[in-house]
Amino acid sequence: TGVQTCALRSELASAMYMSRGQLNRRVKALTGLTTSSYILSLRLDMACKLLLQFPDKPINEVAQQCGFDNFSYFNRLFKREKGVTPSEYKGSC
Numbered sequence: 001t002g003v004q005t006c007a008l009r010s011e012l013a014s015a016m017y018m019s020r021g022q023l024n025r026r027v028k029a030l031t032g033l034t035t036s037s038y039i040l041s042l043r044l045d046m047a048c049k050l051l052l053q054f055p056d057k058p059i060n061e062v063a064q065q066c067g068f069d070n071f072s073y074f075n076r077l078f079k080r081e082k083g084v085t086p087s088e089y090k091g092s093c
Helices: 002-015 020-031 035-053 059-065 071-082 086-091
Strands: none
Touching (some): 002 020, 002 035, 020 035, 035 071, 035 086, 059 071, 059 086
């Protein structure tokens, strides 16, 4: 997942015609987060939307769709950031 985030950061910087350093400074100034943290936040937000939109879809498929290859890492990160597990989140709606 870290490798994917790193590659995405490089692609994003290139697409915006700036260096990774410039991208990092701008993202930090706009969001208060590092670029990696911001990307993870976006991926978790996407996971939340998918969990609600497709409640019958297995959680591990949602995790993979959002770029998380390690299911246990996804669960830990989701719980840390959202305060509930993906299963609890899915069941609360």
